[in-house]
Amino acid sequence: MVTAHDNVPRLCPLFHLKSFTCIAQLSSETLFNCTSLAEASQFYSSLIQRCIEKKSFTDATVIHTHILKFGFLHLNIGNKLTDAYFKCSCIVDARKLFDELPNRFIVTWNSMISYYINHRRSKEAILLYTRMVPEGVLPDEFTFSSVFKAFSELGLVNQGQQAHGLSVVLGLEVSNVFVGSALVDMYAKFGKMKDARLVSNRVMDKDVVLFTALIVGYNQQGDGGGALEVFGNMINQGIKANEYTFASILITCGNLEDLSVGKLVHGLAIKSGFESAVASQTSLLTMYARCGLIIDSLNVFNKILHPNQVTWTSLIVGLVQNDKAELALSKFREMIRSSLSPNSFTLSSVIQACSSLAMLESGKQIHTIVMKFGLDTDGYAGAALIDMYGKCGSTEMARSVFGTLIQVNVVSMNSMIYGYAQNGFGYEALKLFKKMKDLELEPNGVTILSVLLACKNAGLVDEGCQIFDSIRNNYKSIELTRDHYACMVDLLGRCGRLEEAEMLIKQVSNQDVVLWRTLLSACKIHGEVEMAERAVNEALDITPGDEGTHILMSNLYASTGNWSQVIEMKSSMREMKLKKNPAMSWVDVNTEVHTFTAGDWSHPRSREILETLENLMEKVKKLGYVPDARFVLQDFDEENKKRSLYCHSEKLALAFALWMTSDKTTSIRIFKNLRVCGDCHSWIKFVSKVVGREIVARDAKRFHHFKEGCCSCGDYW
């Protein structure tokens, strides 16, 4: 046996080897017969090979100690041992040994880099990659085919381009399709589809992976046409699509909401034998859901034998997007029962389902599940929770979730600002907007819309104007849309700056009915008949039968006593068969939603509701509430007169909730599909004082927080 230290043949000290479990089978003859370095190297290699086969970490460490002692770390032995550590999944030891190696093989570099990339440790992968050239090792096709992913994951465009340059210099960009497709993927992830296309054109032997990377890139850029074109090219070149390709191109069809092409591709997938592949099935059910065919989507799902986490999530997302919130929730429970865990995608969708129904209680249940899976600090799940609590009027809860987020990004900021905005906390929203600047987070269009909404709901006219102007003049990167303009028109119109509001609308290139209707509604507040008539004409030019416009105008005529015009409006509405959307309120009591429409006494607890209302009426009158005269003077019998006092749906919903719940510490939440009426608004203020509880009312426009006889909107809504 030899050692590397003295290069002189001598006997191997047997006692070192006794503890080797894998060596026990080697004959002692082999041990003693090593008389050259090559032989010793061969001997160690075979030992390490045994370790790899047995995946024995203990043996690997013993060999490690031994070869250190006898100085055999060089040659191929150290590299081989690194491989053994990898195969035993002992990465820390592999890295430690890697750092000790006097000479590292390219394969060892590559293994190390690819390990880091596959375990989302891109930074470490790039650090190693940048060490290669200075240490005299040139990256090869294996290095490049994995390292580009690290650049795209970290968004390092310049460094990625530099690495691309080196791969060109080394002649690997066009000659190796692995390198080529990794490059295409990187540029696609950077959103640089032109560069992706340029690389793909140069690659010599294009294959299905390269084309799929291009298709996915176009999908992510929202360019369905581009994706379909690539798919066509691929088929024309005789390259067959596989499971991954079908998964991607079906998403294209869904994004384009193109059912006919979608069905065509579905047929092709069946013909190609990928009908039962889970990935393409998942995309298939997503495609049908995007095209609005929920039944077909469910049918695809039901045929899948082993749906995975993503499949379940895709189904739930599809249901939520098609307003099937209840079904989405029940599918979610089914998913949990099948002992699959949800991820942040799943949970944010389910939370969205809760906020669309304004089901705060179910939402809270989902919140506990979010915490159970440790996702309450996750940006996406967090943003969904903030959004839900905001929509349910729980600003406090939204704020508390916001506070627990580990990393605040634009989306979670937007959710919180929007939450403040809809609940009338204008200054809080502005404060957060300022903090965003301090944190150097770049605001986007949604941020600005939320901030403007906050100003509008709190009557912060100057602040709103200032922000709007500064974005328009200095922030060319944010595109101001019709929604931003509509918000400003509302803000200016409400405070009586009608001329400015009208001027603003005229600056919008693609005007819609909403803009003019907003101005019209401002005209109604300020009794501006002349401008209102102009607005009506403009609105009806764009959407001739718009019912909102008709209703607003007839209300405006009524409020200015112009009865002949009211009659004319009403008859033209009748002719056009326009009907008012019936007012509706609902309340979530013990996770059950109870709905009430105006003047509807069909609820099984009507008697109790009426009693509660009579009881409340007596008390609020003592505090100074005066019922709106229009509701008491109608010619009804006694019973109906009593009921007509309480005809509005929000009063019924509130009374029911008060009767059902007695805990004074919890607030009551009622919801209305239209805007809350002036009389009810005043009545609820008094009720909040009488019952000593917080009452939150969400109407079509915003939230009202009633407490101690006051409302958070300051009577401005």
Next chain:
DNA sequence: GTAGGGTTAG
């Protein structure tokens, strides 16, 4: 001995 593409969200 080591390598590239997919499906779910705000």
